[in-house]
Amino acid sequence: MGPAQSFTPIAPRPAPIQxxxxxxWIRANLFGNWQTTTGTLxxxxxxxxxxxxxxxxxxxxxxxxxxxxxxxxxxxxxCWGVITEKYRLIIFGRYPFEEQWRPLIATxxxxxxxxxxxxxxxxxxxxxxxxxxxxxIFFTIMFGGVLxxxxxxxxxxxxLPLTILLASLSIAMAFPIALVVALGRRSGLPxxxxxxxxxxxxxxxxxxxxxxxxxxxxxxxxxxxxFSIDVLIRVLVGITVFAAAYMxxxxxxxxxxxxxxxxxxxxxxxxxYWQTQRKIVxxxxxxxxxxxxxxxxxxxxxxxxxxxxxSLYELTGAMGLALNSDADWRPFKIEGYLFIAMIYFTFCFSxxxxxxxxxxxxxxxxxx
Amino acid sequence: xxxxxxxxxxVNKWYGNxxxxxxxxxxxxxxGERIVICGPSGSGKSTLIxxxxxxxxxxxxxxxxxxxxxxxDVRAIDxxxxxxxxxxxxxxxxxxxxxxxxxxxxPMWVGKMPKKEAEEKAMEQLNRVRIAEQxxxxxxxxxxxxxxxxxxxxxxxxxxxxxxxxxPTSALDPEMIKEVLDVMIEMANQGITMICVTHEMGFAKAVxxxxxxxxxxxxxxQNNPHDFFNNPQNERSRDFLSKILGH
Numbered sequence: 001m002g003p004a005q006s007f008t009p010i011a012p013r014p015a016p017i018q019x020x021x022x023x024x025w026i027r028a029n030l031f032g033n034w035q036t037t038t039g040t041l042x043x044x045x046x047x048x049x050x051x052x053x054x055x056x057x058x059x060x061x062x063x064x065x066x067x068x069x070x071x072x073x074x075x076x077x078x079c080w081g082v083i084t085e086k087y088r089l090i091i092f093g094r095y096p097f098e099e100q101w102r103p104l105i106a107t108x109x110x111x112x113x114x115x116x117x118x119x120x121x122x123x124x125x126x127x128x129x130x131x132x133x134x135x136x137i138f139f140t141i142m143f144g145g146v147l148x149x150x151x152x153x154x155x156x157x158x159x160l161p162l163t164i165l166l167a168s169l170s171i172a173m174a175f176p177i178a179l180v181v182a183l184g185r186r187s188g189l190p191x192x193x194x195x196x197x198x199x200x201x202x203x204x205x206x207x208x209x210x211x212x213x214x215x216x217x218x219x220x221x222x223x224x225x226x227f228s229i230d231v232l233i234r235v236l237v238g239i240t241v242f243a244a245a246y247m248x249x250x251x252x253x254x255x256x257x258x259x260x261x262x263x264x265x266x267x268x269x270x271x272x273y274w275q276t277q278r279k280i281v282x283x284x285x286x287x288x289x290x291x292x293x294x295x296x297x298x299x300x301x302x303x304x305x306x307x308x309x310x311s312l313y314e315l316t317g318a319m320g321l322a323l324n325s326d327a328d329w330r331p332f333k334i335e336g337y338l339f340i341a342m343i344y345f346t347f348c349f350s351x352x353x354x355x356x357x358x359x360x361x362x363x364x365x366x367x368x
Numbered sequence: 369x370x371x372x373x374x375x376x377x378x379v380n381k382w383y384g385n386x387x388x389x390x391x392x393x394x395x396x397x398x399x400g401e402r403i404v405i406c407g408p409s410g411s412g413k414s415t416l417i418x419x420x421x422x423x424x425x426x427x428x429x430x431x432x433x434x435x436x437x438x439x440x441d442v443r444a445i446d447x448x449x450x451x452x453x454x455x456x457x458x459x460x461x462x463x464x465x466x467x468x469x470x471x472x473x474x475p476m477w478v479g480k481m482p483k484k485e486a487e488e489k490a491m492e493q494l495n496r497v498r499i500a501e502q503x504x505x506x507x508x509x510x511x512x513x514x515x516x517x518x519x520x521x522x523x524x525x526x527x528x529x530x531x532x533x534x535x536p537t538s539a540l541d542p543e544m545i546k547e548v549l550d551v552m553i554e555m556a557n558q559g560i561t562m563i564c565v566t567h568e569m570g571f572a573k574a575v576x577x578x579x580x581x582x583x584x585x586x587x588x589x590q591n592n593p594h595d596f597f598n599n600p601q602n603e604r605s606r607d608f609l610s611k612i613l614g615h
Contacts, residue, residue: 264423265460269474269526270449279473283464365464365506 068328082332083339086322090336093158093318099150103161106141109134110161114168118354131172138165154232158313158321160343166314167301170239174300175293177240178247183277185252196248203245208303211238216310235307243300250292254285287362294355298348315340372396373530373561374420379429381415389415390426391585399529402562404572404593407582408608413565416582417532420563421452434529450478453523457535459515461507461522467494468503471522479526486525493521497551513544517551524555531555533564567612573597581605 017024030040061077063070064084071079083090092100113134116122122130142161145151157165184196203211215238216231223229258281266276286293308317319336323329374397381390389412397403405413418424419431422438422445431438433448462470471490475481481489494500497517499510507515516536523531533552537545549571556562556575566572572579572593579596581589581604589602597613600606 259458259460261456261458261460262462265454265456265462267423268421268449268452268454269522270446270478271474272478275477279477280462284462287464362464365466366508 068332071332078338079332079335082323082329082335086326086329086336087339089159089322090315090319090340091159093162093313093321094156095158095161096150096152096156099144099152102141102144102149102152103157103159106138107161107164110138110164110168114164135169154230155311157232159318160315162307162312162314162318163301163304166236166239166304166307169236170243170304171297171300173236173240174243174247174296177244178251179282181244181248182251182255185248186255200245200248203242204249208239208242208306209309211242212306212310214238231310232312235310235312239300239303239307243296243303246299247293247296250289250296251285253292254287254289255281257288258284283362290355290359290362294351294358298351301347301351302344315343371399373399373401373434374563375430375432376416376419377430377432379419379426379431381412381419381424381426381428389585390419393429393587395580395587397561397563400559400561402556402575402577403564403580404576404578405563405565405580405582406567406569406572406608406612407588411582412585413582414534417454417534417563417565420530420532421449421454423454450526451528452530452532453526453528454532455516455519455523455534455536457538459507459512459519459539461515461519463507466504466506467499467510467518470507470518471525474522475525490521490525493524494518496524496554497521511544512540513547516540516544516548520548520551520555528560530561530563533562533566535565535567537566537568569597569613581608583608 019028029036031037057077059077061075063073063076063079063081066081066085068079068081070076071081088097088100092103095103113131116130117127140146141149142157143152143154181196181199184192185200187193187196212235215234219234220228262280262284263276266280271279304314305316307314308320313321319340320333323333323336374395376393376395379390379393380388383389393416395416405416407413415424419426419438420433425440426438434451436444436447438444438448461467462473465473468487468490471493472481472483472486475486475489476483479486491500491503494503497520499514499517499521502510502514502518507518510518520536536552537548540548545568549568552562552564552571553575562575564571564576576593578590579593580587581596581600581602583604589596589600589605591601596605597609600609
């Protein structure tokens with residue numbers, strides 16, 4: 001032991017400044033310095049000026065009853081009655097009114113399948129069979145002609161069921177095509193490489209509308225008399241081919257980020273080309289481009305609204321159809337658009353949150 | 369020399385049209401021999417060993433590995449790669465797989481071994497490099513020295529006859545070099561054929577049967593470590609040795 005030591009007590013210190021709670025948060029984040037203070041004041045003022053008007057229009061002065069006369073009164077706000085009146089037409093389009101329970105059930109099934117496909121316990125090989133089964137049921141219910149169901153041609157399908165069908169099928173088909181094209185553009189064989197490059201550049205060089213137009217109107221001209229493919233399928237192929245070209249480039253970006261050493265290590269371990277791609281390259285490449293891929297999925301979902309141009313009335317088209325065909329309600333399109341915007345947002349935001357979850361899953365190996 | 373397992377006969381290689389990276393390489397490696405290759409950077413050392421498992425292809429001459437000549441024949445290449453393990457400077461572990469999965473990948477997918485058996489064998493190898501307790505971690509959660517030991521274990525899982533090391537300690541912090549070299553010395557004592565590109569002269573003195581000095585794509589000098597270090601014959605090898613040992 002050393003010599004005895006004497007200690008002088010430390011002078012008491014003031015309590016630390018409170019750093020959590022609402023007031024300190026406001027002080028730090030909204031009035032931290034003069035720049036943020038100015039920003040807060042300007043944006044706050046704008047909000048104070050706008051918000052009451054928005055609330056007044058959407059809620060206080062809004063008309064909720066499905067009565068077009070009430071909506072036309074001076075000073076009336078949003079006319080939500082239009083939704084109450086027309087929601088079945090907007091959601092199911094031109095599908096026969098009395099039969100609309102069929103798209104309802106079919107879509108519910110398809111949505112359940114989509115949600116299930118997002119969950120880890122379903123990532124098994126039998127998921128493919130499940131998809132085949134659900135799609136078979138979907139088309140049977142929608143198309144009818146069997147089991148005492150009346151037949152409904154595809155040109156009468158519409159609204160949200162059509163949007164979801166087009167989006168989910170084209171995304172599900174575009175993804176594997178994009179994988180192959182992305183790998184093909186990096187192939188050692190010049191023939192494969194140029195075919196893939198030409199495909200991507202041709203498709204990227206034209207707008208989706210023109211692809212849909214060609215699929216719908218030009219394609220039948222080249223077909224022999226009496227031979228026809230359903231317009232729904234032609235459009236589906238058009239969207240798929242379009243989405244795949246963009247997605248292939250996103251995936252190629254990920255492939256290019258994989259260090260050469262990974263492929264060399266796989267080679268020295270005796271892995272074949274496909275084993276290397278499947279086990280080493282793609283898992284890492286795809287993990288890197290999850291945000292880009294989800295971007296593609298979301299824009300494909302919204303791009304389906306363009307099929308109206310070839311007379312397939314999906315959600316956006318069905319909304320236009322429902323309101324345009326009725327002079328009484330035609331002036332209230334804004335409300336209609338807000339309604340379908342909300343539906344689109346629900347789907348796209350869910351996809352975005354899901355992508356966030358996937359990103360977390362695939363980045364587990366990077367956590368220290 | 370007894371039973372060569374690798375023979376280079378007048379092997380030449382160019383990068384592009386004019387960079388002559390390997391010039392008339394003649395080299396014969398005996399079964400169980402331990403060779404250290406050294407030389408200045410850009411002298412073709414890495415290229416030489418990467419030709420042995422065809423990560424690089426040679427354009428002239430003949431290269432035979434364990435009775436199989438390396439040509440464009442894909443089956444010959446597969447055959448050779450099954451017998452040759454390789455350890456890289458940058459480890460090249462698969463970051464998205466756990467340590468254990470890194471080791472079982474090839475036995476399960478290439479060797480069609482059942483998962484349980486592959487995992488048992490993998491744990492044996494991890495024990496051998498003294499890192500078994502890290503089996504469930506991801507590579508990036510380990511230190512450089514640990515990662516390189518995992519990489520060695522991964523190569524050993526294939527029961528290779530030949531092990532190639534391409535500057536295995538050059539990317540490591542000094543305090544981790546020893547743990548990797550210790551593992552390599554242990555391997556060297558078990559009779560596997562080893563070819564190691566390295567500047568660790570202590571390792572060369574301790575285990576090498578032969579040291580090969582390369583410069584500008586040629587084998588300039590080869591000798592047993594004792595004579596090579598104490599009495600280098602060629603001016604270029606003397607110059608090189610004075611640079612790396614002289615401080």
